[in-house]
Amino acid sequence: MNTTTAPSVPVRRPAPAQLDAPYAEALRSYTAMDWMRLNVPGHGAASERFGALADLVGAASLRLDVPPLLEGIDLETNSPLDRALVLAAEAWGARRTWFLTNGASQGNRIATVTARALGETLVVQRSVHSSVIDGLVLSGLRAAFVRPSIDSALGIAHGVTATELADTLTAHPEAAAAYVVTPSYFGAVADVRGLADVAHDAGIPLIVDEAWGAHFGFHPDLPANALTLGADIVVSSTHKLGGSLTQSAMLHLADGPFADTLEPLIQRAFHLTQSTSASALLLASLDTARHTLVNDTDALSASLAAADSMRAAVRAAGRFSVVSDGFGRFPDIVASDPLRVAIDTRSGGVSGHQARWQLMKEDRILVEVATDAAIVAVVGAGSAPDHDRFITALHALPADLGTPTEPPRLRLPSPGPVRMTTREAFFAPSRTVPAAEAVGRISADTLAAYPPGIPNVLPGEVITAELIDFFQRTTAAPTGHVRGAAGPDLATLRVVDATSHG
Template sequence: MLLISPSDARDAAGASESISPLQSTTPYADALRSLASHDWQRLHVPAHQGRDHNAPGVASLVGPEALALDFPMLFSGIDQHDWRLVSSGRETPLVQAQALAAEAWGASRTWFLTNGASGGNHIATTVVRALGREFVVQRSVHSSVIDGITHVDLEPHFVQGAVDAGLGSAHGVTAEQVEEALAAHPDSAAVYVVSPSYFGAVADITGISAVAHRYEVPLIVDEAWGSHFGLHPALPVNAVRAGADLVISSTHKGAGSLTQSAMLHLGHGPYARKLESLVDRVVRSFQSTSCSALLLASLDEARRHLVMDGPEMIGKALESAEAIRAAVRASPRFRDATPDILASPDAVANDPFKIVIDTRGAGITGTDAQYRLIRDHRIYCELATPAALLLLVGATAPADVERILTALHSLPQAESEPERMRALPPAGERRMGLQAAFFSAVETVPWQEAEGRISVDSLAAYPPGIPNVLPGEVLGSGSIAFLRGTAAAPSGYVRGAHDPALDYFRVVAR
């Protein structure tokens, strides 16, 4: 078996962007397959003990091979240290796999996560709390960041990102905004931003990291939607290479690992180095002691595929995405919204795998279009707003261009423009801290009585999971109407809601 140490990966990442021959290997996945190849009598967890007849229903979902590979953590020499490896100076296959991922993404160190980027955000917010209580954070962060802030009682200084009210999309923040916030709040211990946005707007991470470092604080980037960045010349540079100190990457979203698998990347330079020991301890405190071997192995395999086959496969996927975008541009009915994304003041680039189709003027709402694509064509888009459809093409998964275009052109068109939901509401007035509100005594009131009351919940029109209301914020009529409208839409869902229809809201008791 070929072996690589974390220091080898750091040296390779720091000195050269050339591909190491070791990138063709999958040390953890291969070790797992080798382990499963033996005829074990398994007297340990999980209870199915690797046999499909012990869990026939589960086997019908994932196959007997997956059950055989479903080993627990703490297997000597696989994910835990074996004395024979230690004595020879070698690392475990899991550590080797993480080192290869660090090399691939240009990080100094990478951790594999099995609770998604949401778990990564919980880790990162806990890291911030160890640095200080105050920090500068983009308001349009994912709800998992808000949950993390609430859990550890951080004091956030929010920076309002750009909003495209017409499309119903929230984007990012600029370096100038971050500098203003740090100057206004000099006790801030970190900066926390999102890039790319759910709609694909890429922020100026190089500029923002320069500002953060000038104020002597680390930059943390939620790059959940950019796990494929930096792995093809036609894609934007990834956040670690742009100067970020800690990066949360939802590898399953754009890079093809199994759902719920993710990575946490550590950057380079003095601010990142100061974080390493702390991050490692926090990762261990959050990571399950029963991590899924299948999820970990999928990260190893996804990395190998992206690095070794990426130039060809990503190229084909990009061609399919551009073909769809070009056809939309040529359509007299639909409009390619890429120019809108790039016009956002925070955007320095866009993710070409996010295709935003403007349905305004098309005689159909985006939400109705998505419903009909699902019902009539078995095509499921990533997201719909009343004004747009958002398509996500996988980085190594070329789209069936003809199928989606045929379905789009077959959508019915009303004679008159349909009514569309109002734009994203502004953030409400903040009257309490997040943790204070979250743990307050609760009163449940009808929606007609909720206006002017203080929310105890983080309420996010989901997807994309960006909270429209935070604990401690006043519920306004616009927010109430927007959230109720979202819940009433086909497949509508509001994360954090006590009542799925939002006929009732949970508020701080008087």
Template sequence: MQTAPASAIASDATPSSPVAGAQLPTDAPSAAVAGAGASPESERVPARQHETPYADAIRSLAGEDWQRLHVPGHQGSAANAPGVARLVGADALTIDFPMLFSGVDQETWRLTTPGRVTPLMRAQELAAEAWGASRTWFLTNGASGGNHVATTAVRALGTEVVVQRSVHSSVIDGITHVGLTPHFVTGHVDTGLGSAHGVTAEQVAEVLAEHPESAAVYIVTPSYFGAVADVAAISRVAHDHGVPLIVDESWGSHFGLHPQLPVNAARLGADLVVSSTHKAVGSLTQSAMLHLGHGPFAEALAPLVDRVVRSHQSTSCSSLLLASLDEARKNIVTRPELVEQALASAEDIRARVRADRRFRDATPDILASPDAITNDPFKVAIDTRGAGITGSDAHYQLLRDHRIYAELSTPSALLLLIGAVSPVNVDRFWDALQSLPEAEIEPERPIVLPAPCERALGLGEAFFSATEMVPFEQAIGRVSADSLAAYPPGVPNVLPGERLSAEVVAFLRTTAAAPSGYVRGAADPELATFRVVA
């Protein structure tokens, strides 16, 4: 793997506005990187972005008449695994080659290729160019794996970290496993909608001042509901304190790839960015990217991150997942009309909601969050308060009766996620939404988000302690050994070492009982029992 050529990233300066999306560098000397109102010349996609070097190499391999005497066990034949072939298609089996295949990603390719760059390395270079990074790694264990890489890298810098409280549970898992001490920054929580948003630069500065030994700042933006934090300002705060900024941008993998989208974190000063490419850009589930930013903090992280990626990444990476990253990058970069069509369909839904008597567009609530400087236009939040139906019931009935699968619901809201390259059949959704029954009496809405629990032990101390399972009634007041997160969005509601409150126990049990509910980390899926420190 190599960093993107200097010519591809030289114009990636920090934009003045994080609202307007950055543009790819072009082959023209007048290329503009960021900001609304970019010239037509700057909007031209470089010819190289139409390439899919890794995907092409895999397809080329599949076109040869191989006698395959290697893993995987189906050895490229649908006849050997007919059930698997029915799941993914016979063609998928033919391109399911193992890692370290000479000519694709193994070093021996360098003997025949000018410039000594493998197709996989070239694919990662193109991704780095597209996202304005200095280097990009493809990941096949999801953004969760990227968060484990990032937390491991932080541990090499020190034992303390400033971290947003509403990070994904994989960040908490990583912090716990490597023995970091987190100093939490508690962001804004909309208790009405049931959404946790982000943090401000002022909040980060305050916690850094209280804990000057911290080795990094770790935030998540955009939030699950689409609130976008001021990454540029938070980056300046972190760098002024002499530490790197790591951003979990899982829900913003599409940022910076179209002028109507917010700028992505790598272009705004973040040093390491976790990107869940499958979520909005359309690669296969479990595929992701890790982007390295620019400047001295990113440069210092680069060799360490490279080593950690190697230690965390499977030695049997899926060629299908890797190739899907290559193809998804090309698709979103070279077909802006798809993004525009998807944006139009999202706005059509919002406009209909704004004009409706029952439902309300919750976008103003999200933008009112003190941390939000803009929002992700592909997240459509529909407030169901006053609509005679809870968001949870709307979610379930849309799924059961109309085969419409929304991303998330809370008792107060229904959240839609529209893929950045996937325009929606708006009429189908709208007809289904309008057909939902309306109760004569506004339904009772249970608690949406519980208050944080009191800390009693450190994360690692609790996680590695002897444990016991107790009935939920007896768990109240006991110290949790698990990180428990209502899923989605996967933000932990209780952490190892925190005392379980009656409120959080009730919330998690209600979540687990809901038709679409799931609590990540629970030893008992129904939460009749909880795992606590013995």
């Protein structure tokens, strides 16, 4: 693992303005007044009338649940929302930041639609999230894929090197932009500076899906964030590890060579995708998360210590192994996210799916991701979980959960050949056929073993027998399913009607 290209973050003092959370504070002040609410939402914060809802989310949440376009919160120029957005941009080192209330998936769709204004081909890391593929459908962009490195033993996709990106761009001089993912679901961090240099040398912007790296840059023991390393557009899933509420995210625009062109395009795409009834709760949680990340370094230190203790205990016990310990074998990985604790469970005689199921069922412990070979536990920025409870439960897992000590691993299948563009296949006449009959046919759907939601089949790609076997074995596992499938058991698949595609 080449750590020389993954700079850490120096200790810094926050600017005085970063001590404020203007939107969250304005929302609290506004809703503390004795309002007679004859507007939406329909519950009107009347917890005595909407008792079931108040019991579910709390009376305070009902009061804070206000609509947009309120004076004193988000209506006037330099409103509290405007100031919160400026503070977020400053915190992440952006020229401009947008708060998103439909997750990083919305950010990926915005970035992809924006890229369509720059050209007709998007160079895309093949292991992008399915929301980027959704963006290809919406935008009509053609995709030229650059393959990530694969840990074939664990069935894990990592990242791409600058050399691999350069080769793909050379083959596609018409490219509008390059789209990569870092960090990966398993915490592998790519060489963003090298990737940005390659994209810029080709005259195009670099878009980074940094969904799992919202916390990067806020502690000296964390990797630097993608904006500071030259990325032009960065999608940040703030709710994942950054401490905001589920479904809240941010999109950042760097003050780089493409900013003047990209800013108005992003703003238009934002209006196209953002709800006109954006949740005040989600927006306030983003403002609060930024405030905490900037100002509470001690809490982040506690989170890092908890994750380090988990990895140390796994190594010391000797039964299981830590996935990131093997990252040095891959030239695309320059660092790892220390808040991700990825564990090879098969080395201890348990499949990842079985381990996740057992931990949930018997110990009431939830982990983020399970594959056939591994689980990933995450420690949120600012949280400090009981790592002893997790380690004790992990090592109490019986080795006879239907998995022999050295079972054949479920390897990540290769995608089939591309026969149509994503958009063409998605909107083409289609039909549902038995899985066995789908072999050799063109998929009309995006199919992704979930989690982590990385597409294994795209609309326009040929479905292979290897892929069907992979999906069916995934759905047979206690916690596995396939996003986008026509049915939960993968008995049928949706394919392009042969009569519509000669």
